[in-house]
Amino acid sequence: MRRENTRIFEKETTGSFMNKEFIAINALLTVEQAILYLRENVRDKRNIYYVYIINEHDRLIGALSIRELLSKDSNRLVSEVKVSKIIFFKTDIDQEEAVKVFRDTDLVSIPVVNENGKLIGVVHVEDILDVMQQEATEDFHRMAPVSQKLDGGLIESTIGALYRKRIVWLIILVFINVFSGAGIAHFQDVIEANIALVFFLPLLVDSGGNAGSQSSTLVIRAMATGDIHLKDWFRMFTKEVVLSMAMGFTMALAVSAVGLMRGGVTIAIVVSITMVCIVVVGSLVGMSLPFIFRRLKLDPATASAPLITSICDITGVLIYFGIANKLLNL
Amino acid sequence: MRRENTRIFEKETTGSFMNKEFIAINALLTVEQAILYLRENVRDKRNIYYVYIINEHDRLIGALSIRELLSKDSNRLVSEVKVSKIIFFKTDIDQEEAVKVFRDTDLVSIPVVNENGKLIGVVHVEDILDVMQQEATEDFHRMAPVSQKLDGGLIESTIGALYRKRIVWLIILVFINVFSGAGIAHFQDVIEANIALVFFLPLLVDSGGNAGSQSSTLVIRAMATGDIHLKDWFRMFTKEVVLSMAMGFTMALAVSAVGLMRGGVTIAIVVSITMVCIVVVGSLVGMSLPFIFRRLKLDPATASAPLITSICDITGVLIYFGIANKLLNL
Incomplete structure (x- = not known):
């Protein structure tokens, strides 16, 4: 896992804003064993709403919401009860694309897999709220016209930063006029x-x-x-x-x-x-x-x-x- | 419950877009009993990530994420392990306000209570994604200038609807000019x-x-x-x-x-x-x-x-x- 953590992903892609807190469950466990495993491992993890089902090579082969896991018969195998057709991201999906997927489904987390299909992270809906906020601001500013995006808020920005942000379009428009x-x-x-x-x-x-x-x-x-x-x-x-x-x-x-x-x-x-x-x-x-x-x-x-x-x-x-x-x- | 369902809430408030699918657990159950209750009642409900703890008058007195519930000792009472300081909405909170709360916390659902503190619904983060989308469109359109919001998409709107949407501001600006x-x-x-x-x-x-x-x-x-x-x-x-x-x-x-x-x-x-x-x-x-x-x-x-x-x-x-x-x- 440590190796993946240090990889550099393209800015504004799923790889760059996924996080590493998830529960992966071996498909060969029973529902009872899976719940036990979950109860033991979930304590200090945030935002766990699904368990992801992996095979012996750590490849993602299914998922269950915790709700679904809890509602299954205790003695069945996870591999029998798992949902196999699931939505997942590769690491290079653009954040705008990811927002659309979250809007069109009612998932609160979507798993991210590497090129070998191995589960390496999840994108959580909270990250998507931040992305939507940021994209809406970018679109809104574009109407202004304000050229590049401001790092940090309006109130902390220096006059120099604001000048650079605003002057380019003003001069372009002068010459068009x-x-x-x-x-x-x-x-x-x-x-x-x-x-x-x-x-x-x-x-x-x-x-x-x-x-x-x-x-x-x-x-x-x-x-x-x-x-x-x-x-x-x-x-x-x-x-x-x-x-x-x-x-x-x-x-x-x-x-x-x-x-x-x-x-x-x-x-x-x-x-x-x-x-x-x-x-x-x-x-x-x-x-x-x-x-x-x-x-x-x-x-x-x-x-x-x-x-x-x-x-x-x-x-x-x-x-x-x-x-x-x-x-x-x- | 049926009585609350038929109440009319102000448009664009939490009361109007909350939904009724939630799990309420009596504070006097043990963790073991609560998990059992959850497993029996969760089957056909969507988007269940928390259980809400109520007292004998159905008043909301706490919450636990399913993750937290699972990680507690089986024999303790829910009332002992519950989180008491929780975020909740009244029914008349503006949707913009609700968006801010979701952005500032990492909750995926927030309970809604009536004037007596009784739990009557939850707002789910998926509803918030829709609200954010809609608000961003409204803000964006305001730059246009486009007066009222369009019901339905641009492609289906009739020429008459688009005319009404656009002409008012155009005429106002003519007279200002x-x-x-x-x-x-x-x-x-x-x-x-x-x-x-x-x-x-x-x-x-x-x-x-x-x-x-x-x-x-x-x-x-x-x-x-x-x-x-x-x-x-x-x-x-x-x-x-x-x-x-x-x-x-x-x-x-x-x-x-x-x-x-x-x-x-x-x-x-x-x-x-x-x-x-x-x-x-x-x-x-x-x-x-x-x-x-x-x-x-x-x-x-x-x-x-x-x-x-x-x-x-x-x-x-x-x-x-x-x-x-x-x-x-x-």
Whole structure:
């Protein structure tokens, strides 16, 4: 056993967070003998809810919950009463995968075997609670955008650590946003001639970003929980087309009054048409990008709100002034 | 028991998601008798890892894990060997609170008692996994902004349900953004005289929103995991002042070159000063708002990215054109 203890396992795999407190019972014992063995060996071990049944080579061949062991007839052999079809992990299973297994079953411990099928540890549901907490924090922070994960809590972190954690994405987004500026510069003439267009710039551009970040957030989370898969793209896309048009028309209606008041009929028309287009494009980009990232074998959560928002900003600027340019230069 | 079964408990409290499968053992049995009772009664019950010890009025007075029960001397009374200081829930404990208790202990089941101290159910860690999953999804969706929670998965939801889920926040944000437009209208003269200012509008305003949503996300999550509390506000605030100034100067440096290229020296100065101010104000608003919401006994997560972004948009517009107005009209 000592030899296995010193092996290095990949970070965030079952091998790295399994623990070594378990009860292994020889399959040739009777139920009575097994209970006796359990009573003698269980005293200083924590979190023992199952006994694992091993053969003479220490290979895992079955399991019984203590409840099941206790309910069996005393004189039968463990090998006869054991549950043989059991769930187990190899040592290299990713922690996210392990969380899914725990969620889908009602086991509180799952055994871990090495490449020879020998029982070398167990993953306990308490470890899974910690993993879920940590993964949820990572996903949540990704929305921020906060680049790498913080070692230790927010309150103890130094300013330097927080700076490094936050500045990278901020600078990346600055440079992405330079493209929005370039888009605006391209349409300088129509803006100068119709300065009222500028009033509606944050409103329109943000609406696209908001609609897009909604779609991407819903899709990213649904992918994380296994609710949707790559093959669902087309179905989601057609649904999103109808949905985003409905949302776009509602929002266009809401801004048309403001447009009318502040810019007159033509501006109101430009703003309303732009709103529908921006919401549809933003929603479809937000919905599709997580699929594209997953297809490219990247983490879909990379398509998080700030990236979507910046992409929607650029397309929003182009759509807005493109439409304005067409309609106002008639 | 049947009477309790039919009681209605508040949604998302321990009473509503506890289950009724548990083993209660009379304190006056011996360990031997208790094991026998357990073996007779455990057969068709799932997830039994502890026995709960009750007195003659069915009141919960202790517990033993099955492991502990098995390791005790056969002839002693359960009342002598039981663990008396145990963790239990009342029926009205919020599910978020219950998650914290499970995370902080390594119990896999926690008993639930009614107002008279009578044992009426147990919460099992498997239920907690489901609750954590659901809470993480709710928190994640709140970043979107997505208003109420979706019943059923994304893939089965109707377009109507998704529309209702998404449109409310979009419309609210449209009307908040009308204020940005009003801010811009107020500074119409300086904008008309310096049209290059418009190029930098999305860049500057988004940077404030990004910095603000970073701070709020970090604080909201740290509050949810119990890492920071109301009393930490001042400490966090002073730290955020220094941190946001460092980030602001870095970002100002990054945009000054673009400012110089596209607008000349004066515009570059205006843009750089604005960047520092916007990032500092955005960060402090983002950091403080969750504290304010919590102080007002509202959910801190209400101060999520989209709200912060919209607030930062309005203040960003005012800061930008305010500074431009001062410096360009000298």
